[in-house]
Amino acid sequence: MxxxxxxxxxxxxxxxxxxxxxxxxxxxxxxxxxxxxxxxxxxxxxxxxxxxxxxxxxxxxxxxxxxxxxxxxxxxxxxxxxxxxxxxxxxxxxxxxxxxxxxxxxxxxxxxxxxxxxxxxxxxxxxxxxxxxxxxxxxxxxxxxxxxxxxxxxxxxxxxxxxxxxxxxxxxxxxxxxxxxxxxxxxxxxxxxxxxxxxxxxxxxxxxxxxxxxxxxxxxxxxxxxxxxxxxxxxxxxxxxxxxxxxxxxxxxxxxxxxxxxxxxxxxxxxxxxxxxxxxxxxxxxxxxxxxxxxxxxxxxxxxxxxxxxxxxxxxxxxxxxxxNDSKGAMVDFSTDTFCTHNKGIKLENVNYSYDGEKTVLNRFSYFFEKNKSYAIVGASGCGKSTLLHLLLAEMNDYTGSILYDENELSQINREFLYDIVSTIQQSVFVFNASIKNNITMFGDYSREKINRVVQMSGLSDLVAVNGLDYMCGENGSNLSGGEKQRISIARALLRNSKVLLVDEATASLDAQTSSMVLNSILDLEKMTRIIVTHDLDENCLKKFDEIVTLKNGTVLEAGSFDELMAAKGYFYSLYTVSH
Structure with missing residues (x-):
């Protein structure tokens, strides 16, 4: 190191x-x-x-x-x-x-x-x-x-x-x-x-x-x-x-x-x-x-x-x-000597963020994501769910307030050290014109055992069984369906086995059965903090999260387990009732 x-x-x-x-x-x-x-x-x-x-x-x-x-x-x-x-x-x-x-x-x-x-x-x-x-x-x-x-x-x-x-x-x-x-x-x-x-x-x-x-x-x-x-x-x-x-x-x-x-x-x-x-x-x-x-x-x-x-x-x-050019302050800073650790969790205190300098997307956002727990981030469209993940991944650092990985301020952390412990699964997936294997491993060296494990966990088993891991995906995944591309993205993140996994509507393009299977695979992961943005308010899945964090107007309105939030009959209760 x-x-x-x-x-x-x-x-x-x-x-x-x-x-x-x-x-x-x-x-x-x-x-x-x-x-x-x-x-x-x-x-x-x-x-x-x-x-x-x-x-x-x-x-x-x-x-x-x-x-x-x-x-x-x-x-x-x-x-x-x-x-x-x-x-x-x-x-x-x-x-x-x-x-x-x-x-x-x-x-x-x-x-x-x-x-x-x-x-x-x-x-x-x-x-x-x-x-x-x-x-x-x-x-x-x-x-x-x-x-x-x-x-x-x-x-x-x-x-x-x-x-x-x-x-x-x-x-x-x-x-x-x-x-x-x-x-x-x-x-x-x-x-x-x-x-x-x-x-x-x-x-x-x-x-x-x-x-x-x-x-x-x-x-x-x-x-x-x-x-x-x-x-x-x-x-x-x-x-x-x-x-x-x-x-x-x-x-x-x-x-x-x-x-x-x-x-x-x-x-x-x-x-x-x-x-x-x-x-x-x-x-x-x-x-x-x-x-x-x-x-x-x-x-x-x-x-x-x-x-x-x-x-x-x-x-x-x-x-x-x-x-x-560093228009959003997201440039890699190689001069910082701050490492990224995850021994306690991720703490946000009074975080404010705006894309255009006028409309505030996150407003005095404060929350603590405890190490190795799973969190569902829910709320209406435009409440700041995806922006939260973008900030945690250091896509922008022109925010106010503080974002701490343990005691280390995110804006001061060397980005390469950050990406050593954080993985992400995005809603928008890019697939290279390469084999399934290379798209999963991102051209890295992994054992066949590890690759087979994430293939199964991400729901790629049928595709690999028919075409093999050397099957060419085509330009931007033109030889794959939308769901198959998303599964490859999920397999990528699972293969890294990072300490923190950020998931942004990753199962949106999957059918209900595959979506449930993939989500369960993620929730079953041990020794990993999982923060998952989801629009799917399925009771069986939501009950498996340690906490559900409900956002409204860029701030945390309420948080707790599924049963606790339903019993409180607050904003989450309304979202869940309307969705069903």
Whole structure:
């Protein structure tokens, strides 16, 4: 336990997120090797330009043979250089993106259990899919392309200056105006790229909502309206992408036109130098025109790339902000040294909670849940039953009052220690596209004896007898009925054999016989505190609880055994009478 505590103390908290660092972790060697061969390729390209000048100017004979040999050597070097460059660039980019995604996943898993009650999942879906493609293209791959262009441009200017300073100055003068316009246009691209990201997130969000709510859409015959809403977001996304494409292509067109004008100007000016007998030759003139292409690459591409780079960097910052968000105070706190124990029970004193800051869901709620007893939480809809369980599970900690596990305040307890002793069975069940066994064990290692025990207790025996534990459940349990998915959720919680079990309407989707069997299995568990929210006021089941806690308007109105509450003929008596 001490080792675990030490590891948690040294672990980076969720609020300190640096995703850019994940690109370079154990990846610098691949970057250096790829960069080295990128430089070699630039030198080879410049070498070809220089040999072309020499070939144009020299006469037939020994010098030509030497040039041909040099060209052959350059060609021989270019193939392995390109191969190694491509290989290590691919290794670097793949590893960088893999580590980036893994870091995001790790940080998401560090968030609190109630995170996605207040946060949208679309930010993370977009960040792990479309945004990663943008980051890969506009940062990771572009690093090599841009560095290659810059080195080529500088090398080209050096060779041009070596051949003719005057001709180089004229060529650079022709480049000034296009460069200024390119920078201005590139700056306009930055906000457009950012708007594309926002619109893409909105589009992903509306599509997600439509798919998640598909049964509701169909049952209310709202297909046309949903198609219209999705279409509006799609149109908004494609409109801004159209604006981006237009500006990018316009900058490219400007570069092409400027390049042709500059080439013609250099050709004319060079021809004049040759006619005037200045230090210029046909080879120098041809090489200068070709080298201009290397100079114009950075001139027109760098402003555009910088706008894309800035927008892609913004996507990284957006994800860092999302991972650092703690809107409900439910983020995992690794810095706390408070453990979670359950030797006496759980005590709530004057707990108040509100979702919107106005309507109070729990109002001065006070109660003590004694260790190893069973409690039924009952009351009308909206009285705070489920909210109580959410708070006990630390899904939110922006409450007032105190919630104590023994003497430890819940808001100060390290969440990993809390989840060591608390399990939950929710009304809403998620099933992975994996086997029944893996869904029950949550991919953990448990003995076959323990698995068989919870299969029987949760009512899964018939399903397993027919299909086996390796039966694939399908995406979100598409191969299972609602009741079968709920039984898997129950089996999960029972398998952990935690000290505290929180159950929120877990048997609502089960038939009466299975519901009674599962509830009896839970109530028969020993050495476990069971707090069960239920709407089913069945006398036989309720009599098995140690206490029934009746809530009204967010507070405990009365509590006791079934017989005691019925004899008192208070609020519980009314609920029970109406339900029957």
């Amino acid at each position: 001490n080792k675990l505590f030490d590891a948690l103390k040294n672990k980076e908290t969720v609020s300190e997120v640096n995703l850019s660092g994940s690109f370079w972790k154990n990846n610098k060697r691949n970057f250096i090797i790829a960069s080295f061969f990128n430089i070699i390729m630039v030198l080879i390209a410049l070498g070809f330009q220089e040999t072309l000048r020499i070939m144009v100017d020299i006469k037939m004979g020994k010098d030509l043979v030497i040039v041909v040999v040099v060209v052959v050597i350059l060609i021989a070097l270019s193939f392995p250089s390109y191969r190694f460059y491509s290989k290590y660039r691919a290794i670097f980019v793949a590893k960088a993106i893999r580590q980036y995604k893994n870091t995001i996943t790790d940080k998401i898993m560090e968030k609190g259990i109630g995170t996605f009650k207040s946060e949208s999942t679309s930010t993370y879906v977009s960040g792990l899919t479309n945004d990663c493609t943008v980051i890969e293209e506009n940062i990771l791959l572009a690093i090599f392309e841009v560095s290659g262009m810059i080195l080529s441009g500088l090398g080209a200017i050096f060779l041009m200056m070596k051949n003719s300073v005057l001709l180089t100055i004229v060529a650079l003068m022709f480049s000034v105006l296009p460069l200024v316009y390119s920078i201005i246009s590139g700056k306009k691209l930055t906000p457009i790229e950012e708007r594309v990201s926002v619109k893409n997130t909105n589009y992903v969000k509306i599509v997600q909502e439509a798919l998640n709510g598909f049964p509701v859409i169909k049952s209310f015959q709202a297909e046309k309206k949903i198609i219209e809403l999705i279409g509006d977001e799609n149109n908004a996304l494609e409109d801004i992408k159209e604006e981006r494409i237009f500006l990018q292509k316009f900058i490219e067109l400007l570069g092409g036109i400027s390049g042709m004008i500059t080439q013609q100007g250099v050709l004319i000016f060079g021809a004049v130098l040759i006619l005037l007998g200045k230090k210029a030759t046909g080879g120098i003139l041809v090489e200068s025109v070709l080298l201009l292409g290397m100079v114009f690459g950075p001139v027109f591409e760098l402003p555009v790339w910088y706008s894309k780079f800035t927008a892609a960097k913004g996507l990284i910052h957006k994800m860092e902000d999302a991972l650092s």
